[in-house]
Amino acid sequence: MGGFSREHFERLINPRSIVIVGASNRTGPGSYNLMENLIREGIDKVIYPVNLSADQVLGHQAYKRVRDIPEPADLAIIMVPRTAVPEAVADCVEKGIKTVLVISQGFADADQVGSELQNQLVELTRGTDTRIVGPNTIGIANSFDYFHTSFQRFDLEPKRNALVCQSGMFVLASGHFTTGLGLGIDIGNAAEVDFTDLLPHLAADDRIDVINLHMEGLADGAEFVRLAAQITPNKPIVAYKVGQSEEGARAAASHSGALSSEDHVVSAAFDKGGVLRVRDLDEMTELNKALLTYPKINGKRFAVVTISGGGGITVVDALSQHGLEIATPSEAVMAEIQTRNPPWMPVGNPVDTWMAVLKQGLAGANLDILNLLLQDANVDGAVVLLNAYRSTGYESLRELVDGIVATQQRFPDKPIALWAFGMNRHEVIEEAEKSGVVAGFGSPESAARALAGLYRYHHEIKGRTLAAAPELDDVDTGGAAAILQRAAADEVEVLGTQALEILESYGINTARAVLAADEQELLEIGAALGYPLVMKIASEQIVHKSDVGGVRLNIADPEELVESFREMCGGIQARFKDAVIDGVHLQRQHSEGVETIIGASRHAGFGPIIVFGLGGIFTEILKDVSFAMAPVSRSEAETMISRLRARAVLAGARGGDAVDTDAIVDAIVRVSTLLMDFPQITELDINPFTVQGSTGIALDARAILERP
């Protein structure tokens, strides 16, 4: 009976009948009476008020208990004091009501008692077909079907978007934050119904083009990412995660654990899911505007059409700051535009239209030039400046705005963004956006940021297919399992040398020393460790090994290995008759090369987060590290490397030789696979993982295991 079905969803957002537990006759300002509001707003639903003391509530027959109502209503809304909520929920379950909206506050949002009450609610619905939304929610705002559970008058401005939030203000102010709203759901404390329950239904709803999320927490990160990765290639998800300032608060036993703050984990999860993360509410507004307004964007080369040279420069700054480009229109087009200017006024991009305005008027000149530019194959879109101050005289400005709308309709694939400045910018923007085809912004930065997000969605996320993590056929899962079982049996929680063994069993070179007693072992171990090798005499009596020829470096192949073995053992035995020689220690040759760190830490709900960085100062001081959520594909591993500020070190920037990043990619993928295979590994550090040429080697490693 688990899951939140389509039926649950429909009953939640558009019920035919509603039970209101705690319906009240109190009316007037300050009563915040939801039922009164439903009636006043003419929302046409069958309402069953439940009230212990009254026979009638606001003219409707009232019921003492939920069980008394004549039918199992589609939706129950509970707004009684917190201590009375469990009984009400129990009644709903008994009555077979499938969706219950708990508006009441004072649960996990309040004190310990509240948290326990919240757990009770979840217990009450376990194994039943009843689902709880909330508690501590303002509920539903559905402008598609005109239904909302707000306790006050509500201005829904329908848009083809949805919002799932954890705070009522985001629904109530959705006209601002999401530029209007099609469907809003406040999941409050998300005791039961969570983001992951709603996403599939929002994805399936054709009335919704953009899904917005306001997140205070995310319980099942891995499931969220799985769903998001399915949805985002077809429908953008815009997420605003709060609590960004609480970084690095995490206590961890390993370097990697300490490095990956909650905020990094969320970013890694959003990356994998193709979720557009916004860092503030303005960005959420801008991105909704862009995604809802512009169907397409072919490239990032923008023309700037401006009546003010000074204004044009500010737009150039903003566009380049956000990774967009200033288009270079064809010479033909520029020559044509030049004819609108006096010969002594050279034309460039930004195109300063002032001289043309003096001849052709504000609308005439700007529209003429804008159309010339958008016809050009070298131009992917335009930013147009609107001088929105009264003095301009609104006629010419409105004429210009109307003309821009018409132009956008001629070139639907080339976004035209308006930057309106001056005291009347808000009216001008509102005016322009009525068309639904152009968007207006209050600053060049917000226009540029919105267009950059639009470009990112269309060129990096839309239609993408996630590369799967490779299946490794050369890993010895059994070997690793055996080591971990021994550790568990011995109640060991931290592995050192054995961590290196585990890595070896997953095909990662390490510098572990292995004893070879005879030539057969010698060759087996040599093959297992891989060349080049270091050989050291193994004998209690030989202390200063190198002084007596007891150390050989750079052994390149089996032949040299055997030969070295014979020379070393023979030679030393000859000189030290009574030395007991146990054999030799073989060790993968420590490479010089670049020091890196590869690690992982496991996060509740998200699973393993893999971390990569360069050694020493780069990781410890500059925090120049990158993260990815496991399982990590080769291309995701490549992205991790490319995100380091100091990635040039790997290209030999430091005077050292360039290293082959494939060795790093390979190791990251293997670490990711290891962590996916063995949940008992909670944290892992390979520090350093040294790379030279095309070989990487783990010189030291540390694994933290879950408490037995």
Next chain:
Amino acid sequence: MGGFSREHFERLINPRSIVIVGASNRTGPGSYNLMENLIREGIDKVIYPVNLSADQVLGHQAYKRVRDIPEPADLAIIMVPRTAVPEAVADCVEKGIKTVLVISQGFADADQVGSELQNQLVELTRGTDTRIVGPNTIGIANSFDYFHTSFQRFDLEPKRNALVCQSGMFVLASGHFTTGLGLGIDIGNAAEVDFTDLLPHLAADDRIDVINLHMEGLADGAEFVRLAAQITPNKPIVAYKVGQSEEGARAAASHSGALSSEDHVVSAAFDKGGVLRVRDLDEMTELNKALLTYPKINGKRFAVVTISGGGGITVVDALSQHGLEIATPSEAVMAEIQTRNPPWMPVGNPVDTWMAVLKQGLAGANLDILNLLLQDANVDGAVVLLNAYRSTGYESLRELVDGIVATQQRFPDKPIALWAFGMNRHEVIEEAEKSGVVAGFGSPESAARALAGLYRYHHEIKGRTLAAAPELDDVDTGGAAAILQRAAADEVEVLGTQALEILESYGINTARAVLAADEQELLEIGAALGYPLVMKIASEQIVHKSDVGGVRLNIADPEELVESFREMCGGIQARFKDAVIDGVHLQRQHSEGVETIIGASRHAGFGPIIVFGLGGIFTEILKDVSFAMAPVSRSEAETMISRLRARAVLAGARGGDAVDTDAIVDAIVRVSTLLMDFPQITELDINPFTVQGSTGIALDARAILERP
């Protein structure tokens, strides 16, 4: 007769009489007729229209030439085609008109011919008492005395601020960008009158509390900084410098030169001048709001008063992102506030007022709690959330806003910033700001950014006295001068070893090798270089010095020096009878330690910009360097060090020992002094400057000299 006097300033911003050269009878839309506008707006000035063909212009008697007008008017406004401008300017000079506003375009803003025309204008006024503002300007907007030269209707919204800009739009849209405007001056191409000419008069004008600058270029950076440093301790300067995206475009012969882009130079100059640099126009608006609204800010611990828990979290994110703190109110105050909540709803900061609102109403609850918080000595200010959506019912909201205004008046030293969200935020903010004592913002980020700027001005800039660069009494200016003279005589442009000599003469340790022929020289040079020393035999015949005892390290003092000298020369001579020994080369012992880079490059108008960074990757790849404008004081040098992301390396982060940054501070100050003393040094690199313990040493250096 140089300079731009108070008289020039007065005549420019508030003339009694005006000549309009190019006054026209053309009227109606699109004519942009300035004179028509002056008359329509009832600006009461004596107007002398100059027009070759008409006897009358708009009812005023017209004159053929400027020389024909009856008096030397206070201000001449020239708006004829560019080729006719020089003659008009010449007439003004001849007539003794002291301020000339050239509105006409097509000068340095256009083509080569235009640039030459602009130079002509400057030539025409040289040695006269006439000053040109412009060309390519919209002129003056003076709301204090109600005078403006805009060619269209103009809405001045008086504020106690000023704006000097290089683009008309900033004046025309000042109601937006600077929240209103007291005095606006567009200097256009700034052919003659520049920022530095106007700053002293804006500083002296008591009607102006905040000076805003929109800069496209800055000609005399050093003079600008000198003036700004005098003004900013008493009056804030807010500067928006455009062209930020054109970074690093600079071709330079040295590392330091290449590192310091125009943008870095401007930032260094603003730092030294105490100028508040804004990075976009929204920030300019926000900062004007904050500086004009709040007289004082005692600290950065803010209370957050919110009807929405979710909204409160976003404010916390924004405040901490901008370096402000979340106040911890006293237990007494929190206990008092707790009585407004049900016991099960714990109170914190942010203070969620919703439960109190249900009892006391929107205004009652929020005002009650806000006042409790501001009484607390642990609270320096507050951010209050306003739910600005129609549904709220404006009555309660207006009541709240009025109450906040009254509260602010009770606590004038504790800024209350309003974050209004929802569709009606613009009206609500406008409403609140009418009071002039509180400011409203459209997002928590803009509120936080504005408060952070306010805090920065009051606690880092206001009232500060700049530490002067120290006078160095131990530098051998003559020695450096001699080397530079030789170089100039030999037409040398790049110095290597001699650069080290110059640094030595300025008291910086170097690793230069010096020949000592006898014991007397030996001791002199030893003393000059400082210990520890390296001694190497100097003899053509001795090739492999170390093999024959021809190298001695770590010579600690004169005794050891002489002894080593005797042993080395004697011993070698004894063994190599026919070797000619010239003496020994002495060299400061190369220290190990941390590699840094100290450099400088000279920038037209700004003078020397000093650069400091850590060696290798930190400078080359991470561009982790900091800049300061010379002359650099010790505290400025300390700031340079503290600004490095990787500064922890100097504290021994890399496992190395911590180094004494005094050695770096000292070297930076000496380099700064050197560059100030010798303008012919255009660029300098000390790379590396190695620091160990308390000693730093220049291992290698390079100086670029101006072409002879």
